[in-house]
Amino acid sequence: MSEKRGLRKFVFGGVLGTLGALFFDPQQGRRRRKELADRAAALFRRTGDRAERAGRGVGARVYGMAQQAQHLKEEPKDFDDVTLARKVESEIFRDADAPKGQVDVNVQDGVVQLRGEVPDQDMLDDLVEKTRRVQGVRDVESLLHLPGTPAPMHE
Template identity: 55%
Template sequence: MKRLTLGALLAYFLDPQSGRRRRNMTRDRGLAFFRRALRRSERAGRGVAAEAYGVTKKLTHLKEEEKPQPDDVTLTRKVETEIFRDSDVPKGQINVNAEYGKVVLRGEVDRPELIKALEERARKVQGVQDVENLLRLPTAPSSGDR
């Protein structure tokens, strides 16, 4: 049975009319199979490497020590940078002060939702221990002020 199979394969590949085309086609298909397998294994390897890199970064962040408390001027600048990030925040109408980690926001804003949003942004800054929000809406001039 083995000899019969071997003979049939030899006749198939060594056929004078189509044997060369069959050999080339078989070779090309075999090489393509190995190229695809190599690409799949490289892709899987990159995926594993990316996962491992991500895990190491997470572990690095877990063991990081908390940074020391920034001085008041630095803290004020950080809070200003955070709350004035959006262009719709009126920079000239808000005053930011910091003392021993406590941030005080003073001034006028146009919209009531902005008061709460600015306080939340200030609380997110590292080093801020407390926020005193003295922001208010502009008051309409009374008839006695004219």
């Protein structure tokens, strides 16, 4: 055990002596001390810059998460009838196979009327369901009908 301790002291003394010779050398010691001080200052400066950048990144992420949490649910909006009709049209006629020229959309006090002829019952049900999901629609009155069937009348 004492041999290890003696070896450690010897190595430590050798390292300390070498450092002393390097830093207190009359010709190059001043330059080496200055360079060591500059490198240490740069290390601390870079570390501070990195910490500042990381802090800004964390702050930005927290702000973004707060904004997402704040806007999780869209606030209900009151649309006028014309705007609501255009909104419904843009939703239900989005698909390429939607019967754009065969269905009319009218809105009165938030109640949407769908009029026209559609090729099959699935499309009829799909148009009514998509209309119900549009924000601002209070009710849907479907006056849609299939080919060969009479058009339902408005009550």
